[in-house]
Amino acid sequence: LHFSPQKHKNIDIDVKNRSGLTALSCAVEREDVKMIQFLLSKGAEVRDAHLIAINHDSREKAELLLNAISQKYGREKELEGVDDSSVFAPYITPMILAAQRGNIEIIQMLLERKHPQLPSIHIPYCRCESCRERILTGELYTEYRRHAYQAIANPNYICATAEDPFLTAFRLRKRLALESSIDRDYASEYEALANNLHEFSGSLISMCRDKDEVETVLKEATGCENFSGPKMVFPRLQLALDYKEKKFVAAPQVKVVFCFALFKILK
Numbered sequence: 001l002h003f004s005p006q007k008h009k010n011i012d013i014d015v016k017n018r019s020g021l022t023a024l025s026c027a028v029e030r031e032d033v034k035m036i037q038f039l040l041s042k043g044a045e046v047r048d049a050h051l052i053a054i055n056h057d058s059r060e061k062a063e064l065l066l067n068a069i070s071q072k073y074g075r076e077k078e079l080e081g082v083d084d085s086s087v088f089a090p091y092i093t094p095m096i097l098a099a100q101r102g103n104i105e106i107i108q109m110l111l112e113r114k115h116p117q118l119p120s121i122h123i124p125y126c127r128c129e130s131c132r133e134r135i136l137t138g139e140l141y142t143e144y145r146r147h148a149y150q151a152i153a154n155p156n157y158i159c160a161t162a163e164d165p166f167l168t169a170f171r172l173r174k175r176l177a178l179e180s181s182i183d184r185d186y187a188s189e190y191e192a193l194a195n196n197l198h199e200f201s202g203s204l205i206s207m208c209r210d211k212d213e214v215e216t217v218l219k220e221a222t223g224c225e226n227f228s229g230p231k232m233v234f235p236r237l238q239l240a241l242d243y244k245e246k247k248f249v250a251a252p253q254v255k256v257v258f259c260f261a262l263f264k265i266l267k
Contacts, residue, residue, distance in 0.1 A: 020087070075114070096151045
């Protein structure tokens with residue numbers, strides 16, 4: 001291909017088709033790396049092509065396009081959503097989309113590029129300045145919250161970002177239960193996310209390789225600061241009971257460790 005913006009002034013390299021996709025976006029969808037590189041070399045605007053790459057789970061193409069954004073507009077620009085996308089809402093950032101997809105490689109790549117972790121979501125009907133601003137500017141706030149929860153509740157995102165994935169999953173599942181009771185339009189979706197976290201905490205404790213690892217998890221006291229009474233042997237187990245985490249409590253590994261500790265006490 002021999003294309004020159006100077007010689008072909010009447011050709012708009014960023015023109016969109018009927019679906020709202022540019023040539024660069026189409027090249028990403030077709031996984032044509034050479035065409036992507038060619039279009040970038042001719043000054044094509046990235047727009048939402050990097051989000052399309054993330055949505056296709058392509059780390060290589062996403063990184064290539066993020067580099068192009070950073071080189072042309074500065075690093076801060078690659079952290080943001082895209083205002084004129086025909087596919088993604090303006091609040092869908094690379095990190096939100098990667099977390100929704102649960103692509104651990106892309107999440108790690110974004111963290112390495114200093115993309116911030118996703119902020120915690122405020123309680124329903126929060127009236128802080130940030131939440132009021134979203135409502136006043138006409139943004140579909142319930143849609144934003146739904147997408148944000150899909151992202152932060154993804155087990156792969158939790159594993160990649162949380163210091164304590166168990167506690168994060170416990171608290172987030174409780175919050176999702178609250179959301180489902182308030183936002184009836186998306187109640188079933190929030191319930192599904194909560195159920196997924198319930199399964200996740202049970203699966204995660206089952207990945208412990210031996211009794212010592214299970215004991216380390218069960219003896220973790222973070223989140224148990226408000227418990228009264230004598231010092232507990234397994235504060236994390238008590239916390240799981242309080243959060244009604246049946247999958248965690250009923251995991252075979254937990255039962256073995258608990259029964260062994262109980263036998264030692266009774267003995």
